[in-house]
Amino acid sequence: MRKEEYLEELRKYLRRLPKEDYESAMEYFTEYFEEAGPEAEQEIIRELGTPKEAANELLSRLLDEKTELIKKEKKNTSIKSILIITILAIFAAPIGIPIAITLVMLLFVLLLLIFVMLVAVICCGAAFLLGGGKLLIQGILAFAASVSGGLLVTGVGLASIGTGILLVIAACLFCKALSIALIRLISEKLHKKGER
Amino acid sequence: MYYYPVSAVLIECLILSVISRQDSYGYEISQSVKKVAKIKESTLYPILRKLEQHEYVTTYNQPVNGRNRKYYSMTEKGKEQLAFLKKEWKEYRDLLDDLIEGRMTE
Numbered sequence: 001m002r003k004e005e006y007l008e009e010l011r012k013y014l015r016r017l018p019k020e021d022y023e024s025a026m027e028y029f030t031e032y033f034e035e036a037g038p039e040a041e042q043e044i045i046r047e048l049g050t051p052k053e054a055a056n057e058l059l060s061r062l063l064d065e066k067t068e069l070i071k072k073e074k075k076n077t078s079i080k081s082i083l084i085i086t087i088l089a090i091f092a093a094p095i096g097i098p099i100a101i102t103l104v105m106l107l108f109v110l111l112l113l114i115f116v117m118l119v120a121v122i123c124c125g126a127a128f129l130l131g132g133g134k135l136l137i138q139g140i141l142a143f144a145a146s147v148s149g150g151l152l153v154t155g156v157g158l159a160s161i162g163t164g165i166l167l168v169i170a171a172c173l174f175c176k177a178l179s180i181a182l183i184r185l186i187s188e189k190l191h192k193k194g195e196r
Numbered sequence: 197m198y199y200y201p202v203s204a205v206l207i208e209c210l211i212l213s214v215i216s217r218q219d220s221y222g223y224e225i226s227q228s229v230k231k232v233a234k235i236k237e238s239t240l241y242p243i244l245r246k247l248e249q250h251e252y253v254t255t256y257n258q259p260v261n262g263r264n265r266k267y268y269s270m271t272e273k274g275k276e277q278l279a280f281l282k283k284e285w286k287e288y289r290d291l292l293d294d295l296i297e298g299r300m301t302e
Binding site: 021024025027028029031032034035036044047048049053054057058061062064065068069 | 221222223224226236237238239241242243244245246249250263264265266
């Protein structure tokens with residue numbers, strides 16, 4: 001395989017990466033081939049393995065790096081770009097179709113789970129907020145009849161609103177932690193299969 | 197080449213060391229690292245990319261012989277990271293030596 005063909009093949013596997021990651025990787029390898037000169041071409045290709053192998057290695061390592069960045073709360077790292085890399089890494093991995101399907105399903109389940117959980121907890125939070133609001137108003141109205149009764153009902157209302165807010169925050173944090181954990185699991189699986 | 201594998205963190209330290217002496221480009225960095233470690237280009241590139249994204253190095257383009265060369269250069273943050281990695285490496289290396297040579301004292 002010649003340099004041009006090799007880079008073209010590699011391009012196919014990396015094309016769907018976020019634009020910046022894709023361009024940077026292609027530039028690097030194009031430049032690398034050029035610097036090494038035509039004599040070293042075959043040697044480099046031998047070292048890299050097939051374009052699919054090289055892409056698999058690149059993608060699974062990029063994935064690790066992205067999850068690391070997200071943990072550090074760095075900018076430029078969206079969940080969307082992580083998902084794209086995860087899916088690409090799964091398809092470029094030297095693994096059988098059944099395992100690839102399993103991994104994709106796992107990813108799908110992850111998304112569904114996060115969504116369902118978010119809906120559930122947000123509903124719960126909303127219920128607390130609404131209930132709390134009603135109690136708060138009732139409590140304020142009750143002051144006319146009894147100060148202590150008014151205080152009690154107002155207090156319960158406020159506590160309920162607070163619980164609602166906490167629930168929503170907790171849901172967001174939990175979803176983030178869960179996505180990172182599952183993506184790690186997938187990338188570990190990819191590594192294990194990749195390192196043969 | 198040696199029988200021992202070289203970890204990604206150590207590669208990070210090697211790359212930063214190379215760049216700390218003078219600005220360098222992908223192929224040159226790779227050739228330097230490959231003098232001491234058997235590493236594939238597909239492993240090396242993501243580490244270089246990581247250094248870039250963590251802002252330990254910055255890049256600039258320079259035309260050479262009618263084509264473009266991407267140079268990597270050290271940032272202040274990179275210097276700190278290299279100092280940290282060097283310190284860790286020396287301590288780790290000495291500790292391993294102590295155990296291997298039987299100098300370890302309880």
